[in-house]
Amino acid sequence: MQKEGQDIQVFWFRRDLRLTDNVGLYNALQDKRYPVFPLFIFDTDILSSLPSTYDKRVDYIHQILTSLNQELHQLGSSLMVEIGKPTEVFEKLTTQFTIKAVHTNSDYEPYAIQRDKEVRSLLHTKGITLHTYTDQVIFAPGEVIKADGSPYTIFTPFSKIWLRKYEQLPHQEYTTDAYKKNWLSTPAQEIPSLAKCGFKKTSIQYTPPSIPYSIIDNYTDTRNFPAINGTSTLSIHLRFGTISIRQLARIAFTRNHTYVSELIWREFFMQILYFFPHVQTNAFKPKYDAIEWRNDTAEFSRWCNGTTGYPLVDAGMRQLNETGWMHNRVRMVVASFLCKHLLVDWRWGEAYFATKLMDYDLSANNGNWQWAAGCGCDAAPYFRVFNPTEQAKKFDSNSEYIRQWIPEVDTNKYATPIVEHTFARNRAIETYKKAISG
Numbered sequence: 001m002q003k004e005g006q007d008i009q010v011f012w013f014r015r016d017l018r019l020t021d022n023v024g025l026y027n028a029l030q031d032k033r034y035p036v037f038p039l040f041i042f043d044t045d046i047l048s049s050l051p052s053t054y055d056k057r058v059d060y061i062h063q064i065l066t067s068l069n070q071e072l073h074q075l076g077s078s079l080m081v082e083i084g085k086p087t088e089v090f091e092k093l094t095t096q097f098t099i100k101a102v103h104t105n106s107d108y109e110p111y112a113i114q115r116d117k118e119v120r121s122l123l124h125t126k127g128i129t130l131h132t133y134t135d136q137v138i139f140a141p142g143e144v145i146k147a148d149g150s151p152y153t154i155f156t157p158f159s160k161i162w163l164r165k166y167e168q169l170p171h172q173e174y175t176t177d178a179y180k181k182n183w184l185s186t187p188a189q190e191i192p193s194l195a196k197c198g199f200k201k202t203s204i205q206y207t208p209p210s211i212p213y214s215i216i217d218n219y220t221d222t223r224n225f226p227a228i229n230g231t232s233t234l235s236i237h238l239r240f241g242t243i244s245i246r247q248l249a250r251i252a253f254t255r256n257h258t259y260v261s262e263l264i265w266r267e268f269f270m271q272i273l274y275f276f277p278h279v280q281t282n283a284f285k286p287k288y289d290a291i292e293w294r295n296d297t298a299e300f301s302r303w304c305n306g307t308t309g310y311p312l313v314d315a316g317m318r319q320l321n322e323t324g325w326m327h328n329r330v331r332m333v334v335a336s337f338l339c340k341h342l343l344v345d346w347r348w349g350e351a352y353f354a355t356k357l358m359d360y361d362l363s364a365n366n367g368n369w370q371w372a373a374g375c376g377c378d379a380a381p382y383f384r385v386f387n388p389t390e391q392a393k394k395f396d397s398n399s400e401y402i403r404q405w406i407p408e409v410d411t412n413k414y415a416t417p418i419v420e421h422t423f424a425r426n427r428a429i430e431t432y433k434k435a436i437s438g
Contacts, residue, residue, distance in 0.1 A: 008097055008184055009034040012041070012104040013079075014112075015136050016241035017064045019071055024133040026174035028103035035184040037097065038072060040065055042083045042197050043115075051355050056204040056324050060358065062194045063206035064242060069191055077183035081191040087118050094126050102128060105135035105241075108274045109362050136241060137267050138166060138249055141274035144267075151275040152268070153284075153377040159264045166249070173246070204324070204358070209237040211251055220258040226315075226327035227400035232259070233325070235359035238266070269367030272377055279366055279376070281347075288375030290435040294343040302418055303338050304352055306405070309417035312392040313337045315405035322405075324358035329395055335372035336386040341424040343431060346373035374432065382432035385425045 011028045017040075019025065028036045047058070069079040082089045093099065102123060107116070120130040134140045144162050145151055152158035194201060212232050215222070222230025237243040245263070252259040273279060283289050302308050306317035316330035326334070338349045350369040354360055370376025374384070396402055399409070408414045 006098065007034045007100045008037045009101040009103065010037050010039050010093070010097075010099055012039050012102060013068070014040075014104060014241075015107055015239070016105045017061070017068055018242055018244065019068070020175045021173055021244035021247055022105070022241075023135040023174050024103045024105040024131070027131065027133060028101075029182045031101070032182060034100050036103075036182055037099075037184045038077065038079045039093075040079060040081045040191075041086050041089050042081065042192075043086055044084055045111075045115075047198060053198055054200045054202060056202045057358060057360070058197065058199045059194060059202045060204050060206055060236075061240065062191075062197070062199075063204075064240060065191050067206065067208070069189075072183065073188045075183050076185050078186045078189040079191060080189075083192060083197055086115055087122050090119055090122055094123075094128070099126075099128050101131060103131045103133070106132045106140060107136070108141055108270050110273070110277045110280060136238075136245060137270060138162075138169075138245060138263075139267060141271040144271070151271055153272070153276075155265065155268050155378045158268050158271075159261065162264050162267065163260075166253070171250075209234060209243040211248070213251070213255070216252055216256050216259050219256045223258070224329045224395050225401075226330050227396055227398070227404070231328060235361075236325075239359045239361050265367075266361075266364060269363040272367060273363040276377075279370065280362070283373075283375035284370055284377045284379075285375050287436045287438075288373070288432075290438055291343075291345075291375075292431060292435065293345040295345055295348070296342065299342050299418060300338075300344050300348060302415070303334075303342060303344070303349075307415040308337070309415040310337065310388040311399070311402040311406055311409050311414075312388045312396060314415070315402045318405040320353075320356050324356060326357075327401075329391075330401075331368065332372055333386050333388055333391050335369055336380075337388055339373040340385045340428040341388075341419055341421070343428060346370060346375065382436065383429050385428055387421055387425075389421065 009028055009031060011025050016022050016024065025036075050058070065079060065081060072079050082093075090102070104116075107113070116130070116132070123130050139162060141151070144158060144165060152161070212234075215230065215232050218230070219232070222228055224230075234243060234248065238245060238248070249260065249263055252263065272284070276284060303313070304317065304321075306314035306321065308314055312330060313334050316326050316334045319330070320326040335346070335349055338344045339346050346369045350365055353365055353369070354362075357365065367376060371379045374380055374382035392399070392402065402409055406414065
């Protein structure tokens, strides 16, 4: 693949699986001294943590990589896909190639930070620099902070500063003709099969992202109604980087500020996880760790399977189990129900979502679950308990969404309610009050 004596640089794809408007890739391709060798690593530390070899997300990534590789073939190059621990992969590659630099886009999760630290250290011993760039967010953690340098823990002031800084940003799109010219020229090669990665084919089908302009335009009015096509469903593309956050923010900024606010929430939760990594395992507010959860495994199982007897909750869980996605409004209702009505530890629900959500993102999943449980930063107060029946009346008044996922809802085959709402609400409030006042 590499010509004898030829120096190269590596671009390491991760949460940025696209060729256009990709900051790290753009910068790598600007250095005309060395052709760019594109690399993706199926990290076995991550793969081995997945509960099943039948994982839609791995299949989805594999399909994206296949598409990406076909694009690279058109440019006279090929994507190298390795399977293993990143440090071991780079150790091997440095013996096979004369690598002058490695470029990649930053990732802010605790595991990713540690992984990159280890890779950087390894490369340093070989005289190779690891260059990192801000790509998956508009502002990296630490760029939107208080005057004293501390991070925001309340969304509203964070969003105000974010917007002020965004309005001052120069418009820059990280795309030039360079990407057509500076790839390492290689014969077309296929990527390793899904089976070689240790996973099986699923029903998921990757479709390249397209901007739903009309949905963004009407987002403020439609986003809360699960029966209609009122959300962009671009979260999965932001998760894997098949769409640029800069492109999406530019479009949303001129069309719908409610949608922009959702993009800011995404970055808010990312910086919370970055500055307060304890939230990965504990409540943001430590006193909430004292809550005496009931953690009834039979009730948790009914919640997982969508048989609680509360139609909106059950419809949401069945949608999640079948599709790997759940409507945003319904996510709040099912999360509140688990924590408040059943008094099941929010971490149980967070972990279940982590195994099912196609758009799973640690910071957003954690932040939203802690918000619903009342224990996170800027969270809903503990005494706010969603009434699932009232939520259904308000946001699915004709039961269209509910009937789509629970065909037996109006028959005697449907589950009886697992708990009575008023009783559960009072129990939750007393349990929470006892914990945080103790």
